[in-house]
Structures are given as structure tokens and as C-alpha cells.
Amino acid sequence: MRKGRWGRPRRRWRGSGIVRGLGVAACSWLAACATDPDYDVILRGGTVVDGSGLLPYPADVGIRGRHVANVGDLSGASALEDVDVTGMFVAPGFINLHSHDRLDAAPTAENLLTQGVTTIILNADGGGPLDLDAQLAEAEAAGLAVNVGPNIGFNVAWTEVNGREDVRPSPAQIEEMSALLHAGLEAGAWGVSAGLDYKPAYYAATEDVVEVLAGAARWRTLFTNHDRLTPESGFSSRLGMAETIDIGRSTGLMPVITHMKIQGREQGTSEAVLGMMSDATEGGAYTAADAYPYLAGQTSLAALIIPGWAQAGGLDAMLDRFADPAQRERIVREANEALEARFGGPSGVFLPETQEELTDLMREMGATSGGDAVVRILQRDVPSAILRFGSEEDLAAILAHPTTSIACDCDPAEGRVGHPRGYGTFPRALGRYVRELGVLTWEEAIRKMTGLPAATIGMVDRGLVAPGMIADVTVFDPETVIDHATYSDPTARSEGIAHVLIAGAWALRDGVVTGAREGSALRRTVHMPARPQTTRTSRGISFSGTFTADGREYSLEISLEQAAQAPAAQGSLELRSPDDPPVEAVRFGAIQTAAAWSTVSGVVTIDGSERAFVLVLDGADPTRPGDGTTVVLEIEGRAPIVGRSEGG
Structure with missing residues (x-):
């Protein structure tokens, strides 16, 4: 199956079962519609919480094929399915940054869909396979109820090359490990993951890790790490997190403190620890984190209790x-x-x-x-x-920190899991930490589940409810959403998640898993940098020039502006080529920016037909040094256009 530039399959729209195929609601199967409907699905009458962090606002959401086609007042529009979501919040599908490589239940993923999760990032804590192509091919062959994207694991590279003993690697072994990680990034990994608290990667000196990651900065990606707590440091969480930040700073990768927690004797020091993160960001090393809303974690009994020297050799x-x-x-x-x-x-x-x-x-x-x-x-x-570690005050502070994403540290599951986070994380964050405790606002909590994790890993077509974005959408009831899983009953299902769509297909309908397998294997490209989220500032895109792609010359004119509190950009975009009909944008999503880089999604018309698009302008393309700009334009139903405007 042919794949688009952003790593998703390029395919024609397929119905999601009999209901969609018959076109209920707007067009009865008993009588033909006078005209084709405007959309496949309209989610009507809901409140959009779009993932940007902006205040919720009332709007309908029109979905056509695999994409969000329109957001606004669609009272005059028709759809194959017109779904009343009055009283519900309509949000982007939730993105979980911390999953492992257990995919046996990925064809159903009930525990994830009933939490509103549509995308998971695999191979956390340095684990997973080194052959990402094989991992993703196997996952796709089995069928995916949710999207999956891989990290490449430092721990597995260390173990493969250096073994399980506490020994220093040679220069040749450092180079071999580095080559394995670079191959993973080339294959589409979203970042480098590590678990330096887990043996044998625990035996790697900080300088070893930095040397192995040498050269990875060109990928503009992240280093996410389960921080290392050592007896020599007094098992200090703060020093472990400082090491993660130092490794990121030294290698030019974004440091991400994964499943962040403040343990044991350091409880009550969240202000100082989070201040360390903010100081690093202000000093030029933007630092992010992810966390789950529980005061206990789960791992093997030996891993964090038996001393490192005693675990050497396996x-x-x-x-x-x-x-x-x-x-x-x-x-x-x-x-x-x-x-x-x-x-x-x-x-x-x-x-x-x-x-x-x-x-x-x-x-x-x-x-x-x-x-x-x-x-x-x-x-x-x-x-x-199950290891109890923290205080409620520290947890609330961590969740509220502006660069902390909410993540479940969980995998697709059927039946029993050991920790309630596998069934309850996202509804718990919404029900307890928003509605009940007021630690977060609705818009901030949703941002931490969608737009923020998407930006952290570099995604460009997911994480926001906006025209042109992939229609991964979660609809939930803010009055009832809550978790029910406990440590004694960890598989109790949450409530309040009403609907989940993945690429425009129903994955969860009225709280019931449909069995659809519309998830995709997602790969990152070099033009998708890990970055801070910039969707709450005034910003713009301006470009006027020509570029060449596949031997063809194109003329591109863009003038866009987006106010700080506006959900979408305003302006114009025109693409012209001597051999093709003109392409003009009719509506836009949100502008996202980073250093010498920007992206916007939206809808264009080609010969009177509307099609979704995502555009990237990359003035810092590490594969093409110089003063030019790399243009990456993917238009629904067309081959990606990738070209270079020298000096533009």
C-alpha cells in the first residue's frame, strides 16, 4: 500500500461498517440524495477543545474521508452521518507518548479506545526491537485499532553491542551503538528512548550515552529517559532528572523526562525540580516531560530494588x-x-x-x-x-507544568493488567484533576493529551481539531468522564468517552469498540522537528517564490497570519505549475512554528474539488544546508510534492 509523506497509508475512503455505508441521518438509503452530501460525518452541536490550549468554543466538525474538512457553523451542510454531540466536548484523539513494544492486543486496543487514545508511541524506556521496519510491518499485518509510532531504544542497542555485564564499551562499540540508533532514526523513529535506571544500560556512564548519541542532533528529535537513581546519589530523583537534561543539552536533542515523579525522601521538592526544567528551557535546552496521574508505578520487582552490581549478567x-x-x-x-x-x-x-x-x-x-x-x-x-513513590502535591505540580504531557505508560491490552493506568489514565486526568480538583482547565488538560505531545515528538498532521488534519477525534462527556480502575481491579473500564474516530472511521461508537482497524504505522521524517508548542502566540507564514520537485517547477505564494487567540489562520495560499490545474486554499487550520520552520494544514480546491493538505516550509533542513527552503506539500489524493527553493 502506498504511503504518504507523513507515514500514513494513502487510500480511498472506506466506510466503517453498515451504518456508514447506508448513509443514515442526512441521506436515507430509501431515497437517493438530490446531491452528494458535503461531508461523511458531521459532529454537530458540540464544544470544540481543539488541542491548542485555547478556550473551548461551540462548533460543528465536518469530516470528509480521513480528514477534518471544516470546523464551524455547518447548519446548512449535509452529511452521510449527522451525529448530535450536544453537551459533549470534541477533542483531538489522545496521544500517548509512553508505550512499550507489547502489541498483541493492538488489533482491538479496548483499554486505549475507551480512554480516548488514538495514537501510541512505542519502545519506551529504551526497549523494543532494533528492526523498526519489521516491528511496524508485523503490527500492520495483524491490524491496528490505534495508530502506532516507534522510538528507537538506547537500552536495546547497548545490550546488543555491550552485553549485560558492567563493562565499559570500546570506541568501536560506541560507533556500533551509534550506527544502530541512527538507523532507527532513518527508519522513522520519533525519538531515542532510554531507561538508564534499568540494567544493563544502567552501567553506561553519562559520557558513554553522549558519545553514542553523537550526531543525532541533525534529526531535530528528542531523548526521552526513565531517569537513573543511584545509591551514590542517595537515590535522588532530582539528580536523575538533571542527568537527562544534561544529556539532551550535550547532544542537541530535546530532553524529555518520562513518567516524571519525585520519589521517596525528595517528596515535596516539586518547585525546585520543575524550576530546574524551566531554567534549562530558558537557557536554550527546551525540556519536556510526561506523567501519569497516579502515585505508584509498576515494573519488575527486581529492577529498582536489587542493586545494580547484583543484576550484572542477567x-x-x-x-x-x-x-x-x-x-x-x-x-x-x-x-x-x-x-x-x-x-x-x-x-x-x-x-x-x-x-x-x-x-x-x-x-x-x-x-x-x-x-x-x-x-x-x-x-x-x-x-x-506496584511501587508507591510520591505525594499528591508533587503530582499536581508536575501535571500542571506547561511542558508536561499526560501519558499512561500503558500498552494495548485485553483482560488483566497490573496497574490501573492501563485503563484509567486519561479519564482520571479529566475527571479528577480537571472537574473535581481544578488542577487543570479543560483546555489545558486536552492540550497536554493532544497538541503538546504531538509537538513534542514532531507530528504535523495530528494533535489538533482543525481543517486538513487527520480526523483522529475523541468525543467525551465532561460531566461524567472518570476512571474506575483501581489497584485491586485494574481493568475496570472508565466512563464518559462516547466516541472515537481514527482517520475518520468509528473506532468507538456510543462507548462500544467497533472492531475497526483503521490505525496506521506512523513514521517521522527529517522535516518533522520535535519542538515547543506555539499555538497560543501570534504567528504567520510568508513565502513567495518558485521551487523544483521531481523535475517540475512550481510557483508558491503564501501569506498567512494567526492571532494568539484565534483557532485558525487567515490569508491565502496559491500553488501553480504549468502542467497542473491551480491549487488555492479555501480554509486553514493552525500555524505551527519552530526555528526556521513552519507548518499549516487546511483545505484547497483543485478543479472545484476540495482536498485536505498539510504544508511544511523547512528553512533548517539538515539534509540540504544553505539559504534555501525545503517545501513539503501533501495534498489528499495526490503524490507528495517535495522540492527546494534555493535562497527563498
Whole structure:
């Protein structure tokens, strides 16, 4: 299947089941319509929260094919399906920045769709495969209920080349790891992920990481990291996050502190930690984060409790050390130190598979301490653990920070998961932290689930409800949206998410998963920079010149302006070529900008037919140095136009 420039399949519109195919509502199947309907779907009477951070506003949303075609008063327009969403909020589909490589349930993804999630970014914490082409091909072959896009994992490259022992890499190994990461970026990775708290990547010195990432800055992408907490630092979250920022600053990549939290003894220091992020941004190293609205995380029981030296070489080597009395005594002592410093002691650990507290298991086993109990458990099993770490005040501050996206640290799932975040993150953020606690406004919460994560990873055609954008849309009831999943019942479904459309097709209808598999494998290109979100400032695009693409000359005239509080740009866009009919824009979405770079979406007319478009003007194209501008224009139903205007 042919793919467009933005990594999505180019295909003709297909109906989403019998209802859509019959064209209910505006055009009854019992009588032919006098004229073709204006849209495939109109979401009518709702309140648009568009992902930009602007105030919600009443508007209808018209969807044609795979794209949003119009946003506004569509009272005179017709559609195959006219859906009354009065009292509902209409938002972009939610984008989750932190998923792993578990895709068995991606063909259904019920836990994600019932949260309003339409796109997930894979291979978090440095994991996943090195062959991203194979990963995405396998996912597409199985069918995707949501969109997926990959990161490339530092940890997996480190393990592949340097092994599981605590040894320094040679210069040749550094180059080999660097080549693996660059190959992943070339294959369309949205960024480099790492989990420096996880062994064996834990053994990499900061300078090793910087050397491996050398040259990655040309991709204008990000470095997202599960921060490393070491005994030498007193298990300091702050110092771990500072390392992530330093690596980003040193490599020219955007540092992203993933599933951000302030742990253990440092609870109550959110003001200082978030100030560190803001200071880095003001100093030129824009720093972002993602977080979930819970006060406990989940990982393997050993990962963050058993000392790093005892995990060197893998599971068998660790078990051998447990069997040695002298080493076991040291392991137990250091595990106790980690438990106290990070999770407040044994009472901070819960085993979800067996629904048991570590404190109860200590008594049953006759263990002398929490560390002793952990070692005993690991000698017979390798369970996961719920690890309690934070304070409500710190969490609220983290969620409210302007560069923090909301993410679930979850994967597509069917049936049981260990942590309630897998079924409840996004409705919990909306119901608890917006409606009940007032930590966030509706528009800010939606921005943190849509426009902000899209900008953070570099997306250009998702994250906003605007003409020309892909019609990934979530409709929810602000009065009822809430999570119900708990640590004892982590798969309880949330309520309040009414509808989800992916590329214009119904993925969730009236709260019921439809079974549609309209998700796509999304790849990033070099013309899609990770960037701050700039949708709440006055901005414009101006271009007048010619460029050549595939041996053909084009003339492009653009003059656009967008006020700080306006949902869409105003102005003109004309594209002309001697061999093609003229292309003129009839409406625009939002302008997005970065250094010497801009993009806008919208709708153009070609021979009287309306088609969605996305335009990128890249004056900082790392593949084409010089004073020119790279023009990337994708128009619905046409091959992408990619050309260069030298000196323009």
C-alpha cells in the first residue's frame, strides 16, 4: 500500500461498517440524495477543545474521508452521518507518548479506545526491537485499532553491542551503538528512548550515552529517559532528572523526562525540580516531560530494588549471587536502603499478580526485612511490583507544568493488567484533576493529551481539531468522564468517552469498540522537528517564490497570519505549475512554528474539488544546508510534492 509523506497509508475512503455505508441521518438509503452530501460525518452541536490550549468554543466538525474538512457553523451542510454531540466536548484523539513494544492486543486496543487514545508511541524506556521496519510491518499485518509510532531504544542497542555485564564499551562499540540508533532514526523513529535506571544500560556512564548519541542532533528529535537513581546519589530523583537534561543539552536533542515523579525522601521538592526544567528551557535546552496521574508505578520487582552490581549478567547471575551468603547479606542490606529511599520501605510495595502486600509476605515468610523478602520472592518467581513513590502535591505540580504531557505508560491490552493506568489514565486526568480538583482547565488538560505531545515528538498532521488534519477525534462527556480502575481491579473500564474516530472511521461508537482497524504505522521524517508548542502566540507564514520537485517547477505564494487567540489562520495560499490545474486554499487550520520552520494544514480546491493538505516550509533542513527552503506539500489524493527553493 502506498504511503504518504507523513507515514500514513494513502487510500480511498472506506466506510466503517453498515451504518456508514447506508448513509443514515442526512441521506436515507430509501431515497437517493438530490446531491452528494458535503461531508461523511458531521459532529454537530458540540464544544470544540481543539488541542491548542485555547478556550473551548461551540462548533460543528465536518469530516470528509480521513480528514477534518471544516470546523464551524455547518447548519446548512449535509452529511452521510449527522451525529448530535450536544453537551459533549470534541477533542483531538489522545496521544500517548509512553508505550512499550507489547502489541498483541493492538488489533482491538479496548483499554486505549475507551480512554480516548488514538495514537501510541512505542519502545519506551529504551526497549523494543532494533528492526523498526519489521516491528511496524508485523503490527500492520495483524491490524491496528490505534495508530502506532516507534522510538528507537538506547537500552536495546547497548545490550546488543555491550552485553549485560558492567563493562565499559570500546570506541568501536560506541560507533556500533551509534550506527544502530541512527538507523532507527532513518527508519522513522520519533525519538531515542532510554531507561538508564534499568540494567544493563544502567552501567553506561553519562559520557558513554553522549558519545553514542553523537550526531543525532541533525534529526531535530528528542531523548526521552526513565531517569537513573543511584545509591551514590542517595537515590535522588532530582539528580536523575538533571542527568537527562544534561544529556539532551550535550547532544542537541530535546530532553524529555518520562513518567516524571519525585520519589521517596525528595517528596515535596516539586518547585525546585520543575524550576530546574524551566531554567534549562530558558537557557536554550527546551525540556519536556510526561506523567501519569497516579502515585505508584509498576515494573519488575527486581529492577529498582536489587542493586545494580547484583543484576550484572542477567537473571541467572543474580540468582547465583543470592546463593552466596556473603553476597546475599550485602544484597539484602542494599535492597533495604533502596526500599527506604525510593518507596518509603516495604509498605511501598504491592504485588499485583497475587494481590499481596510485601509487608504481609514478610510475615508469612518469616523474612527479617523487606530486602530479605524481595530476595526470597525472586528466588522462586520474577513478578512485577506496584511501587508507591510520591505525594499528591508533587503530582499536581508536575501535571500542571506547561511542558508536561499526560501519558499512561500503558500498552494495548485485553483482560488483566497490573496497574490501573492501563485503563484509567486519561479519564482520571479529566475527571479528577480537571472537574473535581481544578488542577487543570479543560483546555489545558486536552492540550497536554493532544497538541503538546504531538509537538513534542514532531507530528504535523495530528494533535489538533482543525481543517486538513487527520480526523483522529475523541468525543467525551465532561460531566461524567472518570476512571474506575483501581489497584485491586485494574481493568475496570472508565466512563464518559462516547466516541472515537481514527482517520475518520468509528473506532468507538456510543462507548462500544467497533472492531475497526483503521490505525496506521506512523513514521517521522527529517522535516518533522520535535519542538515547543506555539499555538497560543501570534504567528504567520510568508513565502513567495518558485521551487523544483521531481523535475517540475512550481510557483508558491503564501501569506498567512494567526492571532494568539484565534483557532485558525487567515490569508491565502496559491500553488501553480504549468502542467497542473491551480491549487488555492479555501480554509486553514493552525500555524505551527519552530526555528526556521513552519507548518499549516487546511483545505484547497483543485478543479472545484476540495482536498485536505498539510504544508511544511523547512528553512533548517539538515539534509540540504544553505539559504534555501525545503517545501513539503501533501495534498489528499495526490503524490507528495517535495522540492527546494534555493535562497527563498
